[in-house]
Amino acid sequence: MVGVLVLTRHGQSEWNKLNLFTGWKDPKLTELGEAEAKKGGEELKKYGYTDFDMAFTSDLTRAQSTLAIILKEIGQEGISTKKDQALNERDYGELTGLNKDDARKKWGEDQVHIWRRSYDVPPPGGESLELTAKRVLPYYEKEIKPAVLAGKKVLVAAHGNSLRAMIMSLEGMTGEQIVNTELATGVPIVYKIDESGKVLEKKTLE
Ligand SMILES: O=C(O)[C@@H](CO)OP(=O)(O)O
Numbered sequence: 613m614v615g616v617l618v619l620t621r622h623g624q625s626e627w628n629k630l631n632l633f634t635g636w637k638d639p640k641l642t643e644l645g646e647a648e649a650k651k652g653g654e655e656l657k658k659y660g661y662t663d664f665d666m667a668f669t670s671d672l673t674r675a676q677s678t679l680a681i682i683l684k685e686i687g688q689e690g691i692s693t694k695k696d697q698a699l700n701e702r703d704y705g706e707l708t709g710l711n712k713d714d715a716r717k718k719w720g721e722d723q724v725h726i727w728r729r730s731y732d733v734p735p736p737g738g739e740s741l742e743l744t745a746k747r748v749l750p751y752y753e754k755e756i757k758p759a760v761l762a763g764k765k766v767l768v769a770a771h772g773n774s775l776r777a778m779i780m781s782l783e784g785m786t787g788e789q790i791v792n793t794e795l796a797t798g799v800p801i802v803y804k805i806d807e808s809g810k811v812l813e814k815k816t817l818e
Pocket residue numbers: 628632633634635636701704728772773
């Protein structure tokens with residue numbers, strides 16, 4: 613039996629556009645973000661992914677809106693959907709709301725890069741990718757993975773860092789390998805997975 617897991621980062625948010633550390637803040641999608649989500653839905657439709665069994669998203673508007681736009685585009689608006697904080701973006705702590713370029717000026721390129729893309733160094737008062745994975749992966753293992761291993765088709769709309777945690781687990785990567793992988797906004801990544809959890813195919817629909 614082969615299950616399908618589609619991971620999609622939300623479209624551009626108001627704070628992505630303003631280049632602000634976002635984390636658990638809850639800005640809406642921009643018009644571009646809505647268009648990116650629609651394009652993601654169109655790509656799924658083009659490849660025949662219009663029959664998902666269930667969907668998952670975070671507790672944040674930008675991911676929920678992305679999911680709603682995709683589901684509308686593929687004609688699956690009524691599908692069973694679970695929303696959970698466990699799939700939220702990493703908490704950016706004291707950096708939340710600061711401009712990323714201003715932060716580089718204040719603390720230096722290297723320090724800001726360490727906060728953004730090291731595996732285990734959290735930003736002040738916030739979560740590292742390691743800490744993010746510690747709350748994302750138990751939820752993934754309990755709610756998402758069993759459905760995929762049972763052959764279901766599952767759609768997830770979430771965030772750069774919550775998705776990195778899942779990709780790390782799916783592809784058997786180390787934290788150091790995944791941190792510098794950038795996920796494009798609104799682009800679906802399709803995994804075909806067998807009942808043992810082995811990834812048979814990965815395709816990025818852009
Ligand atoms: O600001 C954020 O919440 C995230 C995603 O936009 O930023 P980063 O790319 O630094 O993980």
